[in-house]
Amino acid sequence: MTSEAIPVRIEKEKLIDESGEALFRCGFRIGGGIDQDPGKSPHGYTDKGIYVTGIHEGTPASRSGLKIHDKLLQVNGHDFTLVTHKEACDYIAKYPVLNALVARKE
Template identity: 45%
Template sequence: MVTSVQIEGKIQQKPEGSCDDFVTCAVTSSGNFLHHTITNMASMGGGGIPCIDITLKKIPGAGLGLSIAGGIDQDKSKNPFVPGDAGIFVSVVKPGSPAELSGLAIGDKILEVNGLDLTMSTHSHAIKLLTKEKYTTLKIKIHRRGI
């Protein structure tokens, strides 16, 4: 679970209607301090969805420590996070894993991996992108409800 913290006694807020990035910090359940950039997808033509940019560093020979659910080839009415949404969602995050250390949380909707759009992806295509061996670092753009 990721818990928001204050930075220098201030809660950082984005001005209404602004498309500039702003920064938030968090602490994972294992006590690791994270720094994320939250962007407004309107600045990228995405309709104003707030997102978090996450960097996940893979550990050679280890898994990512996450499971995903969803995809355009799945029954979107059974999506446990947002019924009717065919997106790719994080469904499991193992404690101490690269996924948990990066700040991913259960229910996060994965929008992009290394600049590749996953908003209209099949489940198997999303798995292939996440587990591609040539990527030692994953730049993941997510939407988290409540931000």
């Protein structure tokens, strides 16, 4: 089985919540991280990488070409191969545009 590195650009959507606060939605969930036990992964991941575990329909992530089980290698040039789950979530939440490099098994 081979894997290829694929660039993905996600431009978050700006939404306004009920209190009038701006929120930016990208539309995907992640799992994994160096602080997680891959042996307990419900998806069968064998390493401590950050993986896409869900994508919501009609969101920037679904339109970008991102796929479930893609492994995030970099986001905006930041190395995602040695980050905790929380570090990955915080980094993704920080930026309105995500330029990611993902590994995808074909």
